Amino acid sequence: MSAVAAETPAAPKPRRPQLTGRARSERRLAAMLVGPAAIVMIAVTAYPIIDAIVLSLQRSDLRFPNQSKFIGLSNYGHVLSAPVWWQDVLHTAIITVVSVSIQFVLGMALALVMHRTLVARGLVRAVALIPYGIVAVVAAYSWELAWSLNSGWIPKLLGLTGDPLSHTFGTYIAIIITEIWKNTPFMALLLLAGLALVPDELLEAAKVDGASAWQRFMRITVPLMKPAILVALLFRTLDAFRIFDTIYIFNQGAQGTESISMLNYSTLLDRLNLGLGSAVSVLLFLFVALIAFVFIKGFGAGVAPGGATGR
Amino acid sequence: MSVGEATGRRAAAARARAGQRTGFVSESVKRTTGWSAALVVVLVLSLVPVLWIVMLSLKTPATATDGSFIPHQWTLSNYSDIFKTGIFTSALRNSIGIALISTALAVIIASAAAYAIARLDFPGKRVILAVVLGVAMFPQISLVGPLYNLWRQIGLYDTWPGLIIPYMTFALPLSIFVLSSFFREIPWELEQAAEVDGATPFQAFRKVIVPLAMPGLVTTFIIVFIICWNDFVFAISLTSTTRAETVPAAISTFPGVSQFTVPYGDIAAAAVVVTVPVMLLVLLFQRRIVAGLTAGAVKG
Numbered sequence: 001m002s003a004v005a006a007e008t009p010a011a012p013k014p015r016r017p018q019l020t021g022r023a024r025s026e027r028r029l030a031a032m033l034v035g036p037a038a039i040v041m042i043a044v045t046a047y048p049i050i051d052a053i054v055l056s057l058q059r060s061d062l063r064f065p066n067q068s069k070f071i072g073l074s075n076y077g078h079v080l081s082a083p084v085w086w087q088d089v090l091h092t093a094i095i096t097v098v099s100v101s102i103q104f105v106l107g108m109a110l111a112l113v114m115h116r117t118l119v120a121r122g123l124v125r126a127v128a129l130i131p132y133g134i135v136a137v138v139a140a141y142s143w144e145l146a147w148s149l150n151s152g153w154i155p156k157l158l159g160l161t162g163d164p165l166s167h168t169f170g171t172y173i174a175i176i177i178t179e180i181w182k183n184t185p186f187m188a189l190l191l192l193a194g195l196a197l198v199p200d201e202l203l204e205a206a207k208v209d210g211a212s213a214w215q216r217f218m219r220i221t222v223p224l225m226k227p228a229i230l231v232a233l234l235f236r237t238l239d240a241f242r243i244f245d246t247i248y249i250f251n252q253g254a255q256g257t258e259s260i261s262m263l264n265y266s267t268l269l270d271r272l273n274l275g276l277g278s279a280v281s282v283l284l285f286l287f288v289a290l291i292a293f294v295f296i297k298g299f300g301a302g303v304a305p306g307g308a309t310g311r
Numbered sequence: 312m313s314v315g316e317a318t319g320r321r322a323a324a325a326r327a328r329a330g331q332r333t334g335f336v337s338e339s340v341k342r343t344t345g346w347s348a349a350l351v352v353v354l355v356l357s358l359v360p361v362l363w364i365v366m367l368s369l370k371t372p373a374t375a376t377d378g379s380f381i382p383h384q385w386t387l388s389n390y391s392d393i394f395k396t397g398i399f400t401s402a403l404r405n406s407i408g409i410a411l412i413s414t415a416l417a418v419i420i421a422s423a424a425a426y427a428i429a430r431l432d433f434p435g436k437r438v439i440l441a442v443v444l445g446v447a448m449f450p451q452i453s454l455v456g457p458l459y460n461l462w463r464q465i466g467l468y469d470t471w472p473g474l475i476i477p478y479m480t481f482a483l484p485l486s487i488f489v490l491s492s493f494f495r496e497i498p499w500e501l502e503q504a505a506e507v508d509g510a511t512p513f514q515a516f517r518k519v520i521v522p523l524a525m526p527g528l529v530t531t532f533i534i535v536f537i538i539c540w541n542d543f544v545f546a547i548s549l550t551s552t553t554r555a556e557t558v559p560a561a562i563s564t565f566p567g568v569s570q571f572t573v574p575y576g577d578i579a580a581a582a583v584v585v586t587v588p589v590m591l592l593v594l595l596f597q598r599r600i601v602a603g604l605t606a607g608a609v610k611g
Contacts, residue, residue, distance in 0.1 A: 023432070029512050030433035037424035037483055038439055041446045044480035048457035055457065113353060114601075117346045124350055126597040127357045133593040134361065135541045137559040138582040142364040149378075151575050153363065156378040181360060186604075193605035235447075242450045245543040249563060261452040261544075268456040269548055281453040288450045 049285060055278035062272035075279035084263065085280075089287075092259045094172070096240040099179040103236060104229075106180065107187030114188060115195045132185040140249035143178040171255040178246050187236050194228020195221070234295040238288055260284050361586070368579035375575040389576035390584070399581055401553040402561035406585070409471055409557060410539040413478035417539075418532050420479070421486030422524070426516060428487065429494035430502070447484035451477070455548040462549055469550045474557070477545045482535040489534065489603045493527025494520070530603035533592050540589060558585045 056075050060068045079085050110128055117124055131139065146152040147170070149163035164170030198221050206216045222229070244261040247253055253262040264284060268277030363380065368389050370382040377383065393399040428436060458477065459468070467473035497520060505515040521528075546560035556564075562581045565574050593600065 026431050026512065027433045030427040030431040033423040033427035033431075034433075034439055036420045037487065038442060040420060040480055041442055041483055044476060045446055045449055045454065048454045048461065051457040051461065052453060055460070110353065113346070113349045117350065120350055122597065124353055125601055126594050127354050129593045129597055129600060130357045130361060130590065133537050133589040135543075135559055135582070135585055135589065137541075137543050137562055138364065138586050139360065141562070141578055141582055142360040145367060145575060145579070146360065146363055150573070151367070151376050151378065153378055153380040181356070185357075189601060189604045192601070196605070238448050238450075242452060244452055245559075248543070248547070261450070264452050265455065265544075265548065268459065274456055274460060277456045281450075281456050284450050285453045288448060292448050 049282075052278040052281045052285075055274050056282050058275050060273075060275040060278075062274060071275075075275045076283070078276060079279045079283060084258075085283075087256070088258050088260050088263045091257055092241060092243065092261075095176060095179065095243055095257075095259065096237060099176045099183070100233065100236050100240050102176075102180050103184045103187045104233065106184045107191055107232070110184060110188035111191040111195055114192055128185045128188065130185075131182050132189070134182070136182060136245040137249055139182045140178055140246040143174060143181070144250050147174040165251070165255070168256045171250065171257050175246055175250055175257060178250075179240065179243065182246075183236060183239070187232055190232035190235065191225070191228060194225030194232075197228070198224045230295060230299055234292065237291055237295070241288060241291060242284075260287070361590075364579050364582050364586075367575060368583045370576060370579075372576055389580035393577050393580050393584070398553060398556075398561055398565070399558070399577075402556050402558045403584070405471070405553075405555055406540060406557040406559075409474050409478065409555070410536055412471070413475045413482060413539045414532055414536045416475070417479045417482035417486050417535050418490075418528060421483050421531070422490050422528060424483075425487050425490035425494055426520065429491040430499075443484045443487050446481065447488075449481075451481060451544050455544065458545075459548055469552055469555050471555055473549050474542075474545055474555060477549070478539045478542060482538055485538070486531050486535055489531045490524075490527055493530070493603070494524060497523045526599065527603070530596070530599040533596050533600060534603055537589055537592065540585075 057070060057072060058068055059071045059075075114121075114124055114128060144165070146154050147164050149155050149160070149165070154160075155164060165174060202220055202224075203216050206220055211219065242261050243259045244265065247257055247259050247262050248265070251257065253259065253266070258266075260280070261284065264277060264280040267273050267280055271277075366380060366382055367375065369385050369387070370377075371384040371386045371388070374382060374384050424439070427433065428439065454477065458473075462468040462470075462473045467476075501519050501523070502515045505519045506512065510518065541559070542557070543559045543563075546557045547563065550556045550560060553561075558581065562578055562585070565577050565581070
C-alpha cells in the first residue's frame, strides 16, 4: 500500500514554469477558462446589488413611477425604525438558531451512522439523501398539510383539537421541523467529509488506552473535524437565515413567522415599493456578510473549498 | 514517548484485538442490532413525509380532509386532473427545459474555470475563489428586486432566459468546487504526457482530461440539476404566467374549486410528479452524489 502511494504522489508538485513563453500561454489559457465564470458571477450578482443600493437611496414605487427621486438614507431610516423589521429579524434569528442547532446534533448522528454503519450502507445513504433532493416547496407542503387541522395526520395523532397552525408556537414548531427534516442530510454530508479525515488508528489507540466512546468522540473526533464543523455551520446558518420557501408555503409570514426574506419579497413584489424593498435587500445582504465575517474571522472557519489554497 | 511505553501499548492493542476476536460473535450481533435500529429510525424519519404526500395524492376529494394517513378511498383522478390542466403541463415543460439548460451551461462554464483552478498557475486565483465563495454565500432574495426591475425593462421578465441566468449563476460556485476537487484527483502525468507528445494545453484538456473527468461531470450535472429544479425564490418572483412558470411556483398558485378550498389532491399529485425525477436520480446515483458533495464541500 505505502509503496504504491509513494510512487504516485497524491498532490501534484506545483509546476514552476521553465519558459516565460510557456508561463504566459498558461496564464492566457487560465484567463480564457476562468473568464466566463467570473464575468457571469460578477455581472449577475454585483451589478444587481449595486442597483439595489442605488434604488434603496431613492423613493421608487412602481405604483407611482413619476414620483421617483433621490432621498438619501431615508428608506433605511424607515426600515430600521419600523417595529416590523426588528420583529422579523427576531423571527429569523429564532428559526435560524433553533433549526441549525438541532440540525447539527442530528446531522452529526446521521453522519456517524453513514460513516460507521455495517448494514445496508447504500440504503442508508440513498434514504438520507431523499430529504436533500426533494423540492423545498414539496417538503413544505407535505409538512404543512400534515400539521393542518383540515387535512393532516399529525393533529389526529397528537389528539389536538385546535389547529396547531393557527397560533404562533405551533407554527414555529411546524416550520422548524420542516427545516430540520429538509436540511439535516446536507449538514450530515458536510460533516461526513470531516469524519473521513479522522484516522481510525487514533481512535483505536484511544480505545486501547481506555477512553470511552464519548471521550473519543469529544477529544479526538470533534477537534479533528473542527474545520468541517465550522464550514457546515457557516453554510447552514447562512442558508437558514435566508429562509423563504417554507414560510411562503406555510402562511406567507402570518402568525408572527415573517422572516426577513419574506418581508423583502412582500415589500418588493406585493407592495411594489422598490426603494424600501431594496433597502431591506441591502440590509439582508449586510447581515449575511456579517455572519460570514464572524464565522471566518471570529471562529477561523477555513473556507477553502476544494483545496482553494492550492495545497 | 519511550520505546517501552510504545511496545506496551502495542501489546495492549494486540490483546484488545485478540479479545475482540474471541468475543466476536456476540459483539458483532450487538453492533449489527444497534446499527439496524439506527437504520430503521433514519428510514422512517426520511420516508414518512414523502409517503404522506403520496397518500394524500391518492385520496378522493371527499376523503382528502379526513386526516387519515392511509386513504380510505383510493383514486388516481388527482393525477389525471393535473395533466388535464394547462397550468401544470406547461409548468412541467418549463421546469424541465429551464433546469436542463441552466445545468448544462453551468457545468460547461464551471468545468473550464475548475480546470484552470485545479491545474494552472495564474495570478488572481485567490480573487476568483473569493468571488466564488461570495456568490455561494449571497442571499438570493436580495437580487429579486433589482432583477425584477431590470428584467421588466429589457423584456426578460417571465421568460426562460430570465430564470436560466440566475439559476446558472448560483449553480456556478458549487459546480466549481465539486469539479475542481474532481479534477485534482485526475492523474496529472497523463496530461503532461499528451503535451510531451505535442498536444497544446487546450488539446490536453479536451482529449485527455475531459474523458477522465466524465464521472465528475455527471455528478456535478446531477447535483446542479437538483438545485435548479428545486428553486422557488426566483421562480415565484420572475415569472407570472405559463410562459415560464416552473412547477414549484405553479403548485403554489393552484386554484381551488372555490376561493376557500385548498386543492389538496392536485397539490399532492403535482408534488409527487415533480419529486419522482429527483428521487430516481438520488437513488441511482447516491454514491456519486455523496462523493461529489463531500469532496466539493470542504477541505479545511
